[in-house]
Amino acid sequence: MLKDRLFGLIGKNISYSFSKKYFTEKFHNEKILKARYELFDLPDIENFIPLLARYPDLSGLNVTIPYKEDIVPYLTELKAQAREIGAVNTIKIRGDERIGYNTDIYGFEKSFTKYLLPKHKQALVLGRGGAAKAVGFVLKKMGIPFQPVSRDEKKVHLSYSSLDKSILEKYQIIINCTPLGTYPYTDQCPLLPYQYLGTQHYLYDLVYNPLESLFLKIGKSQGALTQNGLQMLHLQAERAWEIWNARE
Numbered sequence: 001m002l003k004d005r006l007f008g009l010i011g012k013n014i015s016y017s018f019s020k021k022y023f024t025e026k027f028h029n030e031k032i033l034k035a036r037y038e039l040f041d042l043p044d045i046e047n048f049i050p051l052l053a054r055y056p057d058l059s060g061l062n063v064t065i066p067y068k069e070d071i072v073p074y075l076t077e078l079k080a081q082a083r084e085i086g087a088v089n090t091i092k093i094r095g096d097e098r099i100g101y102n103t104d105i106y107g108f109e110k111s112f113t114k115y116l117l118p119k120h121k122q123a124l125v126l127g128r129g130g131a132a133k134a135v136g137f138v139l140k141k142m143g144i145p146f147q148p149v150s151r152d153e154k155k156v157h158l159s160y161s162s163l164d165k166s167i168l169e170k171y172q173i174i175i176n177c178t179p180l181g182t183y184p185y186t187d188q189c190p191l192l193p194y195q196y197l198g199t200q201h202y203l204y205d206l207v208y209n210p211l212e213s214l215f216l217k218i219g220k221s222q223g224a225l226t227q228n229g230l231q232m233l234h235l236q237a238e239r240a241w242e243i244w245n246a247r248e
Contacts, residue, residue, distance in 0.1 A: 011064035060244035068130025087130030104134035107236030127177035181213035197222035
């Protein structure tokens with residue numbers, strides 16, 4: 001008797017994730033038999049190898065905060081885009097092979113460009129993790145100049161404390177790649193001078209739970225165009241499913 005094909009999500013403190021619900025509903029609606037999806041909350045990336053040993057029927061994994069970069073040394077192969085940015089959010093498991101992909105690139109590009117307007121010319125990218133690397137890859141591909149923002153000001157990063165009216169006038173796109181505002185910490189948001197936002201701005205939040213983060217809520221109240229990360233989640237999940245099932 002064939003065992004179920006097992007898929008899942010690895011990350012830290014991931015009870016908020018919609019991924020299990022999404023894939024469980026997908027399997028039911030599309031009558032995909034012998035497949036299930038679980039959340040694997042790892043307190044440390046070193047728990048990854050024991051996880052594989054415990055679940056030898058694992059066929060594929062999604063990877064989320066904070067392990068999109070830390071997972072790389074544990075993989076046997078990296079596909080081109082994942083290797084270029086140094087971040088992985090999808091793993092195909094085939095025997096002893098653990099192949100890393102980045103479907104955040106696909107999900108972000110498809111969802112981001114849907115609402116992009118000619119007036120949206122330059123971007124601030126909040127955060128420094130694997131998701132921010134995927135976003136930066138897409139912006140570079142699209143020819144959109146962008147500036148990373150982090151808590152520590154470096155040569156290539158702005159600090160949150162340096163953001164002012166002149167900077168927000170220069171950068172019409174603001175993309176939140178941090179977990180700030182994710183359930184249950186819905187009262188948190190990036191430290192921006194929100195009073196300088198207006199109708200010329202486009203705020204994109206990779207956070208999707210809640211559907212409207214405090215970052216987006218404040219932006220909308222200032223007249224900005226806003227979008228959450230739910231469509232990106234769906235798009236990257238579908239791309240991951242294609243990868244897991246591809247014969248290659």
